[in-house]
Amino acid sequence: MSRHTSPFPATMSSIKIECVLRENYRCGESPVWEEASKCLLFVDIPSKTVCRWDSISNRVQRVGVDAPVSSVALRQSGGYVATIGTKFCALNWEDQSVFILAMVDEDKKNNRFNDGKVDPAGRYFAGTMAEETAPAVLERHQGSLYSLFPDHSVKKYFDQVDISNGLDWSLDHKIFYYIDSLSYTVDAFDYDLPTGQISNRRTVYKMEKDEQIPDGMCIDVEGKLWVACYNGGRVIRLDPETGKRLQTVKLPVDKTTSCCFGGKDYSEMYVTCARDGMSAEGLLRQPDAGNIFKITGLGVKGIAPYSYAG
Ligand SMILES: O=C(O)[C@H](O)[C@@H](O)[C@H](O)[C@H](O)CO
Numbered sequence: 001m002s003r004h005t006s007p008f009p010a011t012m013s014s015i016k017i018e019c020v021l022r023e024n025y026r027c028g029e030s031p032v033w034e035e036a037s038k039c040l041l042f043v044d045i046p047s048k049t050v051c052r053w054d055s056i057s058n059r060v061q062r063v064g065v066d067a068p069v070s071s072v073a074l075r076q077s078g079g080y081v082a083t084i085g086t087k088f089c090a091l092n093w094e095d096q097s098v099f100i101l102a103m104v105d106e107d108k109k110n111n112r113f114n115d116g117k118v119d120p121a122g123r124y125f126a127g128t129m130a131e132e133t134a135p136a137v138l139e140r141h142q143g144s145l146y147s148l149f150p151d152h153s154v155k156k157y158f159d160q161v162d163i164s165n166g167l168d169w170s171l172d173h174k175i176f177y178y179i180d181s182l183s184y185t186v187d188a189f190d191y192d193l194p195t196g197q198i199s200n201r202r203t204v205y206k207m208e209k210d211e212q213i214p215d216g217m218c219i220d221v222e223g224k225l226w227v228a229c230y231n232g233g234r235v236i237r238l239d240p241e242t243g244k245r246l247q248t249v250k251l252p253v254d255k256t257t258s259c260c261f262g263g264k265d266y267s268e269m270y271v272t273c274a275r276d277g278m279s280a281e282g283l284l285r286q287p288d289a290g291n292i293f294k295i296t297g298l299g300v301k302g303i304a305p306y307s308y309a310g
């Protein structure tokens, strides 16, 4: 091979996986890139903490709250929104204050919110689940999917959810993708952006055995879905139109929980993971469990996260 010829075809990129933050979170989740500050926001659910990692200074700020915090999102009017316990909340980063916007599942004392994300119209979607006694061990069918509209009203879409998890919208905003983890599938609904209505649920991908439990998810600029595989130690790239897996990227930790694009032009992927539920031996083998990873060289970019409009 001549020295002018790359050993790889032009389409194949060289993927690099770096651990960028070593704090061994119990259950890192909900990574969100904030372009204005070049920060990665995320939560550590059981430690009731929202974190903000500054990619320039490499410093982390943490805000503690009074209940498990399962997702965080940007807010158009400044600060953030977060799902805390069973409450949709506004979070003022400057003074660390929390303001309750709405409450759900008031009849279900053992429930908490899980994953959440803002839709292209600025509504904050998040679903609930029964609290786990161990990872993926919980009373089934207790959760529901909700969204918080900009006027702070709450819409309930459906119930009977086991573990409400990853969510995102197609690039044309006409499809809502959703994961109820214990269904071991990635599902799609028709999405009506003006009203926030969903309809026509169908499955677009069935997890393979070694991919384990589907958890957090994000879309890329080609409309393909990236799903973090809890216990599978990987993120997978799916084509929701053909139902085929296009790519697997393995990480040095088993409990990969979620992923988002960020960094320069959203060309990097950030991955969260968990340390809770690992044995002592597992933790020795995987000292990066609970840390934050950055993947570069994927050769595809993501899109900016939407901000809550209320
Ligand atoms: O991160 C989440 O979404 C849940 O809150 C976690 O507890 C795990 O992912 C779950 O146990 C595996 O499905």
Ligand SMILES: [Zn+2]
Binding pocket: 029, 114, 115, 165, 166, 215, 216, 257, 258
């Ligand atoms: Zn999750």
